[in-house]
Amino acid sequence: MPSASAPTLESVAARAGVSRATAGRVLAGSARVSPGAREAVLRAAAELSYVPNQAARSLVTRRSGSVALVVVEPVERFFNDSYFPLVLTGAQAQLAEREVQLVLVVLSTARERERFERYARGGHVDGAILVSVHGRDPLPQHLADAGIPVVMSGQPLDPASTVPYVSADNVGGARTATRHLLERGCRRVVTVTGPMDMRVGQDRLAGFREELRAQRHRFSAELAESGDFTVAGGRAATEALLARVPDLDGVFAANDLMAAGVLQALAAAGLAVPGRVRVVGFDDAPMASAATPPLTTVRQPVVEMGRELARMLLAVIDGEAPAAPVVAPTELVERATS
């Protein structure tokens, strides 16, 4: 329970000697109030340290003043990946400026999904930021069709999707990473890819291929091995690659987790980094600078992307013109593995 009896608009108005309506007008910041009345209300509110009752307000405005950040993946991914906490941080910061609360929702089961939809339709939140939805998951479109303001992180695989999204420039970032390896003198560059049923996975591989081609190197299927975005996956993929391409001297890992696995496998094989093999990751996760040796990687501005998601959602909620997708630029961070 909060303190005994919180001050109400009524008591503020009484203290200021005006009606509830006028007090409300002042606090809503709207026009049409005499300077005298305004000042009196403001003072009274301060003296009582008045806080508007959000429940009463939402009841009439039908706005909750909060939005949901929805994590769709199994919770485990939320653990290891630095992506979510960072998006969350950015979104939270942006929303705080507008005094909008961020409610965290995790959707694992079908039942939870259904409940969330009812929850959102019931007006408990004004909109939702969907993070880590699978590329083909119909949930975002479904919610949007139900009239719930929705934005998502990452580009959906479905080209017909109308849900606004924020994505990093995955193709460009992968090209930069690959070019860097080539410029450093690598002749036999391979890649450990993410899952191919995810847009990120596809795009980062596409960037790798494009850049090889642009630099007149031949791409062939044996140069790519899928690593499913985990450390263990990165290690296993590297072992496979080493067996197929013993003279490889450059590895582009589609994320830092896998790059960590690459480093482990390389160390186990006795291959010096960066002396014998150069490695570049993607994401600039915290573990990139913690790796041994510290990992060269492609930074994506995740916090800023989180802010952008929040900004977009707020725009959708305010009924502004449908937001265009945003593709955030990436940047190479050179450390010791290249």
Added chain:
Amino acid sequence: MPSASAPTLESVAARAGVSRATAGRVLAGSARVSPGAREAVLRAAAELSYVPNQAARSLVTRRSGSVALVVVEPVERFFNDSYFPLVLTGAQAQLAEREVQLVLVVLSTARERERFERYARGGHVDGAILVSVHGRDPLPQHLADAGIPVVMSGQPLDPASTVPYVSADNVGGARTATRHLLERGCRRVVTVTGPMDMRVGQDRLAGFREELRAQRHRFSAELAESGDFTVAGGRAATEALLARVPDLDGVFAANDLMAAGVLQALAAAGLAVPGRVRVVGFDDAPMASAATPPLTTVRQPVVEMGRELARMLLAVIDGEAPAAPVVAPTELVERATS
């Protein structure tokens, strides 16, 4: 905006042919309703896919159905540390079972602190879980004194604090880590400590000292160097230790981030791990298994601790007897650095 016009209790009641009061009784799950009426209401609610309006409900119950997870540190720490996301995950899971929402709040400035207090007193949330508060921060006690249900992670430095908390067994974990090093044959074991103005830092050092003593090893100040819980700090501390104690053959780092720095410094100095020097970290952060070589560490059950925090808070909110602090057991995870 949610869908055009959400069904209300009124419409459910009408459809079921009962009064609003009876419909309310059924949905509240309370007794005193005839089976016939109950079934009719339930069916009507399902058909209309009725969702109670939370705002209207809180207006009268003075319960918001949500609690805050408050992060007090500067946001940057939220980035690198795996601790927060995991606590959050655990708390979220626990709260979801009770259909309580988790609102994320970040407190950086004094203004934000003050606003949050008013926010909580205004009944916007029913309670708060405070994470990563500084050991001497008066905020938790202050909120508790204001009548706001509060629990916190980590033991407060102030012995007079009455705020319930959940903490890992830091002393015990540090003893286990140290013992492990000794059992593996290390003769000259040193430690990289956390900040000494934090309880965690103090406790993990205390455990290190206790275990040395228990095993009849001498502790002296030169065996400990502060590393402030960052990778760079861990690296710098290791360099200092190497200069002072060139024959060191075991390092206990008070967290995994610093352990990563230890590994980097050791690699730079050409000291093989675990051949020449053995290393143990603390936390079992994701980066522990991603390190090269994979890091032996002390696991604390962070997700479970998050759950416990949520459970405690709910108990406090329900006015149950003041919860006793919980100290969670730790566990050694052997990987390749020892």
Added chain:
DNA sequence: GCATTCCGTGAGAGCGCTCTCACTGCCTCG
């Protein structure tokens, strides 16, 4: 067999806020 209890139910009063509407003065204009 009548008074008493109790169960199931409905009516109605708010919770604190926003917002529409009407009203009062005062200013402007013809």
Added chain:
DNA sequence: CGAGGCAGTGAGAGCGCTCTCACGGAATGC
């Protein structure tokens, strides 16, 4: 100098829910 307009204000009606209270009817007691 009267009609119209407009700024500033207050009264009052809900928003959808919970909860108290009162009431009819069935079950129980003596």
